[in-house]
Amino acid sequence: MGGGTPRVVVVTRPSDYEELLVRHGTREQARFFLTQRGQALEEVESRHQQLSSILTRVSQAVPMRWRRTRVPRAELSRFVWEPDDIVVAVGQDGLVANAAKSLDGQRVIGVNPDPARVAGVLMRHSIEAFERVLHRTVEGHATIEARTMVAAELDDGQRLLALNELFVGQRTHQSARYRIATAQHAERHSSSGLIVTTGTGASGWARSIARERATPLALPTPTDRALAFFVREAWPSPATGTSITEGTLADDAQLSIISEMNEGGVVFGDGLEDDRLTFGWGLRARIGVARETLRLVVAA
DSSP states (O other): OOSSOOEEEEEEOOOHHHHHHHHHSSHHHHHHHHHTTTOOHHHHHHHHHHHHHHHHHHHHHSOTTSEEEEEEGGGGGGOOOOTTOEEEEESSTHHHHHHHTTOSSOEEEEEOSOTTTOOOSSOOBOHHHHHHHHHHHHHTOSEEEEEEEEEEEETTSOEEEESSEEEEEESSSSOEEEEEEOSSOEEEEEESOEEEEOTTGGGTHHHHHHHHHTOOOOOOOTTSSOEEEEEOSOOOOSSOOOSOSEEEEOTTOEEEEEEOOSSOEEEEETTOTTSEEEOOTTOEEEEEEEEEEEEEEEEO
């Protein structure tokens, strides 16, 4: 940490109530929309008020002499970060994943605003503990976990990071067609796409796939410099194979994918389909362990 005044960057996303107001214009129109579907506006408002209260308490915990700012999720890619920023994500676990792809070594504190609804896999800290965690982090005494990320690099210069997993395939329900290659083998595929997961993502989508196919493949832990990949529903035919459907990638290994999709081919990360790379015919994606890591504050 440098000797300057600390800067705390609070990362948020709109509450369900705020999104309802954007969509329907007024509170009463939002109420009408929910009532017609057997839902109550008061429950959504209550969660919004709880989040607002937590954000106020986060702000109050930051010393007046420190610098501070707030960044909505939609503006993360345009925000100008400083190397020593302390990033405070307040919301669901996915908000940390959203922030991670725009960071470069900044420390991240996840604050869980609603333990009854948020799992807290990445949002490790309660609002009651936040002030102490913040000060310990600035002082350099917090425990930091370096979580591995995954990167896809296309040969046209596009690059995408993800904390949980990358998906490669078709935007629609059409079959994804591509050539896949590991260090040992290569073949053509027609499948429902494939995912490449980190240890953080191994508790989500990848775990569901692994459980369904009862694979003996050992999934990485969040701090392992390794990845795992799963091809979804590979189709055997005279032109396409099924011998490469899962595997692991060590720190220096890469998976090579060459698109054979005329249109609709994409690469996206962490479930954000709007934040994607266009993966058209002939483009090659090289996927492996990213040089960047998420520096997550796990204890103080």
